[in-house]
Amino acid sequence: xxxxxxxxxxxxxxxxxxxxxxxxxxxxxxxxxxxxxxxxxxxxxxxxxxxxxxxxxxxxxxxxxxxxxxxxxxxxxxxxxxxxxxxxxxxxxxxxxxxxxxxxxxxxxxxxxxxxxxxxxxxxxxxxxxxxxxx
Numbered sequence: 001x002x003x004x005x006x007x008x009x010x011x012x013x014x015x016x017x018x019x020x021x022x023x024x025x026x027x028x029x030x031x032x033x034x035x036x037x038x039x040x041x042x043x044x045x046x047x048x049x050x051x052x053x054x055x056x057x058x059x060x061x062x063x064x065x066x067x068x069x070x071x072x073x074x075x076x077x078x079x080x081x082x083x084x085x086x087x088x089x090x091x092x093x094x095x096x097x098x099x100x101x102x103x104x105x106x107x108x109x110x111x112x113x114x115x116x117x118x119x120x121x122x123x124x125x126x127x128x129x130x131x132x133x134x135x
Contacts, residue, residue, distance in 0.1 A: 023098045024085035028077060029107075036113055048074045055104035057112045064101065066093030 019027075032039045043052035046068075054062040070078060070093045082092035 015131060019084050019086055021085045021087065021095045022103065024081050024104045027084055028073075028081050029100075029103060030095075032077075036107070040113065042072050048072060052104065055101045055114060056108045056111060061101040061105055061125050064097045066097045069093045069096045069100070 026043070029036060029039055032042075034041065040049070040052055040056075043049050048068060051062045051064050051068075054060065066131055071082075073093075073096070078092045078096070082089040083098055085092070085095060087095060
């Protein structure tokens with residue numbers, strides 16, 4: 001198993017179900033088509049680019065609702081998140097709305113969009129947000 005696979009398993013809870021919501025959000029961001037930049041573009045296309053940009057920037061994070069998350073991500077991504085986080089799909093949009101701003105904020109400490117594989121930052125991110133332990 002490669003180091004990246006090991007980090008990914010720790011971040012996502014080792015597979016389907018029972019993972020942490022923070023880990024599931026991180027996995028969702030990293031697997032989104034186009035990665036972090038693709039997710040940013042999706043928010044812009046739905047008129048929520050300013051909200052997402054507030055999470056990237058160094059100022060206060062703007063809040064987002066579960067309904068807004070649903071409009072950007074769609075049912076398939078929400079279902080995948082629910083499965084990875086081990087939560088009811090009805091609660092998934094709300095959990096993403098709760099954790100996505102924090103995850104994006106932590107991935108962009110200098111207000112810059114991260115390049116490369118964000119799972120490499122997974123252990124530190126999970127420790128800082130209380131979503132898991134680093135080995």
